[in-house]
Amino acid sequence: MMDLWRFMVLLDVFLLARGADKMCDNFSDLDFHEAFIGTNLYVRLLLYTRANLDCGHELSHNDFTNEPLFHVMRPTTFVIHGYRPTGAPPIWIDHITRLLAAQADMNILVVDWNRGAANFNYFTAVANTRHTAANITAFIHRMTDEGACLDSIHLIGVSLGAHVAGFIGAMLGGRVGRITGLDPAGPMFAGVPPEERLDPTDAQLVDVLHTDMNSFGLRGPNGHIDFYANGGLDQPGCPKTIFSGKAYFVCDHQRSVFLYLCSLNRTCPLTAYPCSSYADFINGLCVQCEAFKPASCPVLGYDLSQWRDKLLKLGQTKVYFSTTAEPPYRKTSYIVDTLTWNQHLRWGIVILYLHSGKNVTEARIDHKLLRFEQHTNMRLLAQFDEDLYPVEKISFRVVTGNVIGPRYKIRLLRIMITPLDLPERPPMCRYDLVMEENTEVTFKPVSCDESHL
Structure with missing residues (x-):
């Protein structure tokens, strides 16, 4: 099989060399004036393979059999962009084609409908989504006439492109292998029936990533599995005020693409x-994946094969994760189990620090007030931006906001800190810890004694 693969790649390179004098076909780059006056829909298909990652080849919609690099028997992934108000090409096209090519030997077809998506009038772009879908559907029908299998077709749609993918899938009777929707567009699609937007019936497997549901994104669920990054709302590191300019409007929405790119790069096991x-x-109530056993919890990205059968049986499944502001986006999470025994009832938040050498990382569990009272078991989820290991010291502080009067004692009969998704690392414990509210206490973790648990 490996020899056959090498032969196919060498053949592609040879054929590419024979056509080296052919100019590369690039994504349409429109100027501000064209977007301002509006563009008429024109759909192009740019082919990328492992043999021509630096040089796109535009395919004819009617006769693609003369393109030597396009093999209909190979898996084919369509990449479909969204609304382009200024007409500029998406900055992520080159990245996604390269990363997809690294996953498998496939045809990568970038759907360039910039003429149609580039328009100050968003409603015109929305109207063009169905026309774009009809165009691509006709092309896929021609592919199947030449022997292509719908099972091996994957549609990746961004924003409005996610709904284009959904319309294509619906026109093909939901028989395409997979649709991935990256923050499907919300405006004009909220509250509409399933047949008027992306939904689980559009493909054999539909996976969706949400990052901006309170603005440009669509509230889910819209797939067999819906991933919600940081709850699907505001993303860390994105501007919080309008004074940041364009980034304030697009940062959360675009984060879906960057998270997906990072997952394709396999540097972000989310x-x-x-x-x-x-x-x-984030309250620590959902830290197991019993429904997916013997497989692990789902991981965002290209390969969902080990969870596919479970997802189809479970129906629509919502899954959540948190990220950092910067790549590789992955947080290191710990389950913190405590047993309190203090005399006085106190309410507060928890700040936890992990120390490894001179390095320190912090987790603030401050999304709600926690109740510290006599004989109370409490489970918390602590998420750190850095993965420090081995952990040499742990600092723990309960902040109650009490700035006057005596400082009350808080007694922890047990604190156990267990890595959430790093099962090879043992849990860390400390027993009978007495501390004052608003005062940090530092200790060295010890091995957990089953007699204390």
């Missing part, structure tokens, strides 16, 4: 946990 809400997830 594990997600089934849960009814993000609030329950």
